[in-house]
């Protein structure tokens with residue numbers, strides 16, 4: 001969808017705006033795709049703010065740099081683009097299936113334009129159907145998704161290309177934190193930066209990501225916007241020899257599998273599979289958790305993935321994030337950080353030790369985890385569900401339930417409170433848009449980026465008075 005530039009220029013002659021037309025908060029994928037789309041539509045007077053560093057200054061080892069700055073949480077991510085209406089967010093609640101598929105494909109096309117590899121996984125209907133059949137026999141539901149894998153080392157190059165494309169079209173201010181949103185009579189009028197500077201604008205797009213979720217919730221409460229709590233997903237990162245999952249990962253790259261645990265009927269799912277990847281430590285507001293990623297070219301001998309158990313709480317408890325953090329903190333208390341345990345030790349009711357890990361047939365890719373006992377960390381409900389899921393997976397891929405399978409704990413996925421928005425991503429405050437993971441609308445790179453495209457198209461239409469050409 002593009003706007004005709006000639007028509008825009010005609011309209012703009014009669015238009016006057018304040019300091020800026022559009023302020024975008026957050027330079028993650030959601031904010032960047034908002035800016036790219038506005039620039040593509042010929043909209044000027046756009047500024048992006050991010051509290052973190054510009055791309056070339058971001059260092060993987062620095063806690064703050066991992067999630068903040070140009071590229072947001074996407075900068076050091078694995079770069080798996082899930083071209084699926086079912087995965088990575090809730091945009092399917094705003095668009096019908098065909099419109100969403102079209103949006104996801106065109107957003108994915110922008111990643112390719114800026115350098116994402118051409119190859120996709122999971123597009124062979126016959127092989128995917130075979131996996132789905134085998135999964136059914138193992139009591140698992142297989143969610144087919146087409147995936148483009150960018151790879152950690154390529155993310156930076158693509159983000160840099162996007163940054164360059166915006167040079168001279170959009171102003172970018174890094175190391176600038178937005179402290180609050182300013183509004184007047186139900187309409188947004190700009191932002192106040194930490195330090196006190198006030199910047200006026202006609203539109204504000206808030207895309208603060210997971211890292212800015214508490215800030216977003218505070219601003220939403222101050223503006224009287226409706227928010228809903230999200231579930232918390234708690235589990236382990238599983239690591240095993242890549243050969244065990246090779247048949248499946250060669251076809252799908254990342255199989256999305258869902259299981260309902262026998263004992264508790266809890267929803268358990270696989271998440272973020274990294275064939276030939278590495279397990280990594282993640283620091284999140286003072287707690288240490290685990291994650292995984294893989295490079296496009298550099299390969300380990302192992303694959304890793306998370307098994308997550310979803311917990312939704314009802315009255316009176318409304319703080320799933322605090323619950324997740326509490327469990328992660330318990331692992332940190334016992335292990336001084338993340339804990340590693342062989343499945344065989346867990347099942348035998350004993351801790352793993354350095355010695356036991358050393359003669360484990362799966363060689364760990366993460367060396368900073370402390371050998372310990374995850375049964376001291378997880379509630380029975382979670383541990384039982386994880387074990388049952390591993391047993392089901394073993395039927396699909398024999399070898400998963402081996403005593404040499406490694407479990408790292410804990411992996412926690414906190415999701416932001418969801419802010420009520422329209423199908424254009426506008427909140428009840430006029431001209432204030434809330435998008436991406438920070439608004440609880442999305443949970444992944446592609447849908448976060450697509451939510452930015454949606455907001456930018458709505459703003460472009462209002463500024464120019466022209467609906468986008470199909």
Ligand SMILES: Cc1cc2nc3c(=O)[nH]c(=O)nc-3n(C[C@H](O)[C@H](O)[C@H](O)COP(=O)(O)OP(=O)(O)OC[C@H]3O[C@@H](n4cnc5c(N)ncnc54)[C@H](O)[C@@H]3O)c2cc1C
Pocket residue numbers: 025026027028029030031049050051052067068069070071072073074075076077078079080081082088176177178179207208209210211212215291293435436437438442443444445446448
């Ligand atoms: C290690 C890791 C691996 C991942 N791998 C994948 C993957 O393979 N595939 C996938 O789909 N997803 C993956 N994700 C998730 C993905 O990165 C996010 O879904 C996506 O980045 C969300 O985009 P966003 O723009 O909404 O937010 P973010 O990318 O989090 O960006 C938000 C930005 O806003 C800034 N900000 C926040 N508050 C303020 C403020 N008040 N003022 C100024 N700036 C502010 C932050 O500094 C940040 O730069 C991964 C995440 C991590 C952490």
